[in-house]
Amino acid sequence: MGWRGWLLDPAPASRRQARLGRWYRAWLGLYRNGLAMTGLFIVLALVLIAIFAPLFANHAAAFTQTLEDRLQPMSWAHPFGTDELGRDIYARVIFGSRITLTIVALVSVIVVPVGLGIGLPAGYFGGWIDAVLMRITDIFLAFPRLVLALAFAAALGPGIENAVIAISLTAWPPYARLARAETLTRRNAEFIEAAELQGASHLRILFTQIIPLSLPSVIIRLTLDMAGIILTAAGLGFLGLGAQPPAPEWGAMVSSGRQYLLDQWWVATIPGLAIFIVSLGFNLLGDGLRDVSDSRAG
Amino acid sequence: MTAAAAAVSAANEWVGHIAGPIRRVINLLFSVALTFLGLTCVTFFIGRIIPIDPVLAIVGDKASRATYNRVATEIGVNLPIPVQYWRYLNKVLHADFGVSLITAHPVLEDMTRVFPATMELALLALFVGTVFGVPLGVVAATHRGRWQDQLIRFGSLLGYSMPVFWLGLVGLLLFYARLGWVEGPGRLDVAYDDIVPTITGLITIDSLIAGESEVFWNALSHLVLPASILGYLSLAYVARMTRSFMLGQLRQEYVLATLAKGLSPFRVVWVHALGNVWVQLITVIALTFGSLLEGAVLTETVFAWPGLGLYMKNSLFNADLNAVLGGTMVIGVVYIFLNMLSDVIYPLVDPRARSRK
Numbered sequence: 177m178g179w180r181g182w183l184l185d186p187a188p189a190s191r192r193q194a195r196l197g198r199w200y201r202a203w204l205g206l207y208r209n210g211l212a213m214t215g216l217f218i219v220l221a222l223v224l225i226a227i228f229a230p231l232f233a234n235h236a237a238a239f240t241q242t243l244e245d246r247l248q249p250m251s252w253a254h255p256f257g258t259d260e261l262g263r264d265i266y267a268r269v270i271f272g273s274r275i276t277l278t279i280v281a282l283v284s285v286i287v288v289p290v291g292l293g294i295g296l297p298a299g300y301f302g303g304w305i306d307a308v309l310m311r312i313t314d315i316f317l318a319f320p321r322l323v324l325a326l327a328f329a330a331a332l333g334p335g336i337e338n339a340v341i342a343i344s345l346t347a348w349p350p351y352a353r354l355a356r357a358e359t360l361t362r363r364n365a366e367f368i369e370a371a372e373l374q375g376a377s378h379l380r381i382l383f384t385q386i387i388p389l390s391l392p393s394v395i396i397r398l399t400l401d402m403a404g405i406i407l408t409a410a411g412l413g414f415l416g417l418g419a420q421p422p423a424p425e426w427g428a429m430v431s432s433g434r435q436y437l438l439d440q441w442w443v444a445t446i447p448g449l450a451i452f453i454v455s456l457g458f459n460l461l462g463d464g465l466r467d468v469s470d471s472r473a474g
Numbered sequence: 475m476t477a478a479a480a481a482v483s484a485a486n487e488w489v490g491h492i493a494g495p496i497r498r499v500i501n502l503l504f505s506v507a508l509t510f511l512g513l514t515c516v517t518f519f520i521g522r523i524i525p526i527d528p529v530l531a532i533v534g535d536k537a538s539r540a541t542y543n544r545v546a547t548e549i550g551v552n553l554p555i556p557v558q559y560w561r562y563l564n565k566v567l568h569a570d571f572g573v574s575l576i577t578a579h580p581v582l583e584d585m586t587r588v589f590p591a592t593m594e595l596a597l598l599a600l601f602v603g604t605v606f607g608v609p610l611g612v613v614a615a616t617h618r619g620r621w622q623d624q625l626i627r628f629g630s631l632l633g634y635s636m637p638v639f640w641l642g643l644v645g646l647l648l649f650y651a652r653l654g655w656v657e658g659p660g661r662l663d664v665a666y667d668d669i670v671p672t673i674t675g676l677i678t679i680d681s682l683i684a685g686e687s688e689v690f691w692n693a694l695s696h697l698v699l700p701a702s703i704l705g706y707l708s709l710a711y712v713a714r715m716t717r718s719f720m721l722g723q724l725r726q727e728y729v730l731a732t733l734a735k736g737l738s739p740f741r742v743v744w745v746h747a748l749g750n751v752w753v754q755l756i757t758v759i760a761l762t763f764g765s766l767l768e769g770a771v772l773t774e775t776v777f778a779w780p781g782l783g784l785y786m787k788n789s790l791f792n793a794d795l796n797a798v799l800g801g802t803m804v805i806g807v808v809y810i811f812l813n814m815l816s817d818v819i820y821p822l823v824d825p826r827a828r829s830r831k
Contacts, residue, residue, distance in 0.1 A: 211628065314505065315512035320802075320809045322768045323786075324516065327802045330790045331520045407637050411772050414639045415787060430640055434776075437643055438651050445647070448640030456635035463631060 205468035212464020218457025226273040238267035238424055247440045257442040259433065265442065268424035269450050275425045276454060279340055279409045284398055286344040291351020292394070296382055298352070299359025306356070313352045321346040325408055329417040336425075339418045343408050347401065354397055358390035396469055400462035403455035410451045426451045506814050511563075513806045517799045518562050522555075571800030576792050581800035584785060589804075590675025591661060592774070592781030595701055596766040597676075602705025603712050604759055608748075610709070611716025615724060616743055626713060633710025638703065638769055642776035645699050657695040659778035666692050700777045704769060708762045715758045716751065723747040757816035764809045 184201070188194035206212050225232055242262035250257045256265040298309040328342035362368060362385070371381050412418040413427025421428065426447040433444030529546045537545075546552055550561060565571070571581035614626040650658045657663065661677055670677065670684045678697065681689040723729065724747060732742050770783035778784065782801060789797035 211624075211631075311505075311508065312512075315509045318509045318810050318813050319513065319516070320764065320768045320805050323771065323802050323805050326771060326786070326790065327517070327520050327798055330793075330798055331523055331795070403635055407635075410637050411639065414637075414772065415775065415790065417790070427637070427639075430637075430643065434643065437647055441647055444643055445640070448637055448643065451637045451640060452635055455637070456631065459631045459635050463627075 202468050206464050209464045209467065211460045212467070215457045215460025215462070215464060218453060219461055222273055222277060222454050222457065225270060226277040229271050229274055233267035233270040234264070235267070235271070237264035238271045239263065239422060247436060247443065249440070250442060256446045257440070259429070259443050260436060265429075265446050268429060269426070269447055272424040272426045272429065272447065272450065273454075275336065275419050275423060276406060276409070276451075279336060279343075280402055280405055282340045283344050283347060283405050283409075284402075286340070287348045287351055288394060288398065290344070290348045292355045292387065292390070294348070295352040295355025295357075296359050296386060296390075299356035300363060300378070300382060300386065302363075309352070310356065313349045316346070317349040317353070319346065322408060322411065325412065326415070326417065329412050334417045334420055336419045336423075339409055339412045342412070343405055347405065350397065350401070351394060354394060355390055358393060359386055362386055362389060392469060396462060396465045399458055399465055402458035402462070406451065406455045406458065502814060502817060506810060509810050509813075510807070513803065513810070514563055514566055515559070517802055517806075518559050520802075521562075521795060521799055566803065571803065572796035574789065574797040574800075575794040576789065576797070581797050584797065585782065585800065585804055588781050588785045591779060592767065592770050592783060594676040594678065594697065595704065595773070595779060595781060596763060596770065598697060598701035599704035599708060599766050600759065600763050602702060603708030603762060606705070607709040607712030608716050608755065611713040612720055612743065612748060614713065614717040615720035618721065623717075626717070630710035630714045633707050636707065638707060639772045639776050641703050641706075642700065642773055645703055646776070649699055656699045657692065659696075659776075661693060661696055661780060662689070663692055663696075700773055700779060704766055704773055707769065708766060711762055711765075712755075712758060716755060719751040719754050720747060723750050753819075756819050760812045760816040760819075764812045767805050767808060 180200075182193065183197045185193065185197065188197055206216070229235075240263065245254075245258050245262035246260055248254050248258040248262075254264050254266065256269065259265055259268070294309050294313060298306040298313075324346050325339075325342040328345055329339055332338035332341065368381060368385060371385055376384070409418060410425075410427030410430075413425040414431045416428070416431065418427055419425035421432075429447035430444050430451075433440075433442075433447070436443045437445075529542055529549065529551060533541055533545050550558055553561075569582055571585075573579065574581050574584055577584055610626050610629075614623045617623045646658065649655045666689045670680045670686055670689050673680050673683055677693040678690055681687075681693060720743075724743075729742055729747060732746060733739060737746075767782070770779075770781055771786055772783070773779065774781050774783035775787050782805070786798060786801040788794075789801065
């Protein structure tokens with residue numbers, strides 16, 4: 177039968193086998209989708225490059241100013257050329273991936289618990305709790321996200337942490353909506369009743385029954401949102417409200433290369449290309465994941 | 475049944491008929507008012523957390539203690555927070571956003587001056603996005619799963635993933651600097667400034683009214699690149715939504731029935747199915763317009779486009795909080811209004827949504 181047969185067994189003998197089998201089927205669905213696999217590859221590459229950045233590029237080349245080497249075109253020594261302070265753009269793009277990944281990770285860590293914390297009780301308890309929580313969510317949902325993030329970032333002052341706070345403040349409402357919808361579909365299921373009859377507390381039911389079942393759709397939504405988060409963060413950086421110099425934030429790099437656009441095009445365009453490729457990767461992956469989870473959506 | 479009872483039941487029926495829409499309108503107004511209050515709360519909160527001392531910003535750091543205290547009392551920073559919020563709300567409701575620190579004009583006056591530029595850009599972008607996005611979405615739906623669908627889907631994903639400021643720079647580099655097909659940043663060449671009298675504030679239309687064709691072509695040439703770029707980004711969203719709405723329609727039995735009756739597939743798809751989808755598309759287009767206003771901040775920065783976005787960006791950098799919050803407020807109100815509009819239009823155009831209680 178082999179391990180594939182074991183994984184695809186229609187009558188799994190244990191919970192573990194059933195769960196692994198489900199994951200394997202999802203993986204097969206994803207594996208058949210070339211675009212989604214491209215996305216997965218890009219995302220994995222981003223994570224690996226960010227973690228092992230010093231292996232891919234020279235830290236000194238990214239941060240040390242050598243003014244005699246300023247605005248050099250592409251060459252073997254500088255694959256993407258150098259910027260206005262003589263720093264190697266390739267090395268800066270590589271180290272900049274750390275900033276992008278940090279922002280994305282921090283926003284996810286804030287947004288998902290906040291969304292769950294508001295959506296779960298709303299769906300689970302219903303009544304006035306639902307009405308109040310969802311009213312607040314709807315209010316935030318009707319706000320212009322980018323402009324509000326801009327205003328927050330401007331008020332808090334520039335910096336990565338404040339950019340993360342500003343993005344998170346405007347990004348959580350869809351997760352609350354989603355968590356509520358997921359909870360509602362399960363609220364009256366028999367296995368919840370069974371757990372209640374066994375004397376499980378509300379908190380226990382939420383944490384052991386409802387959250388694990390809601391997580392997949394939350395994660396898919398998060399993957400699809402990542403591109404938007406990256407673009408907003410880069411936009412804040414471009415406007416000078418994100419990471420501050422000399423940090424190699426991609427949006428800020430595009431902004432500082434703007435004045436050399438006509439003669440040294442690589443200074444502004446290469447970091448922008450990095451933003452574009454990474455957010456495309458997340459979009460392709462999220463799109464594929466959504467197809468796997470919901471084959472009806474087509 | 476007596477005549478009186480009949481009259482009562484008729485009246486009841488009439489009340490039942492009218493109560494639904496009235497309740498819906500009241501609900502809608504209530505939620506719009508609440509959202510607006512929420513927006514003022516957030517902008518007020520942003521105004522409070524800013525680490526700049528508003529009194530110091532007015533009097534300067536050389537002012538005496540007495541002057542400082544007098545100004546502090548005047549602008550009310552020592553009052554309880556709810557009272558301050560109440561005063562702020564009062565001002566906003568009277569469309570008083572304060573005076574801009576840079577231009578020294580009332581913020582609202584500045585806004586009305588720069589808003590037409592943003593409108594001109596957003597309207598043309600919306601036009602591009604709709605005119606190309608809807609047909610592409612229809613084609614994707616009718617060719618579901620085939621290469622046309624894949625290509626359009628990939629094209630939309632590309633659009634979703636583009637940093638708009640980067641695309642703007644690349645566009646400028648290519649079409650303005652290298653190829654010279656379009657004019658560069660700004661709305662008009664300096665030579666054409668102040669030739670056309672302002673009527674609508676949209677230079678293309680004003681120049682047509684004044685019969686200045688040279689100004690018109692110059693303005694259009696400036697407009698075409700930023701509008702196409704914004705249009706491409708909204709096209710991605712419009713095409714995607716059109717596709718999913720159309721798939722919903724093409725699954726329905728009436729499509730099969732009309733085809734069986736011998737109507738041409740072209741007519742069934744583009745007239746019958748698309749006709750049923752328009753209502754939902756209005757919502758999508760309204761929301762797209764809202765996001766175009768938002769995206770204006772980045773695009774206008776790249777193209778030096780003298781609209782609301784550039785105004786807000788400049789204010790951001792001069793810590794001109796009145797202008798920033800005023801801009802947030804204006805965009806927020808337009809956004810809420812568009813949301814509401816799509817809620818209102820929906821039942822007006824779609825009888826099914828009207829009968830639903």
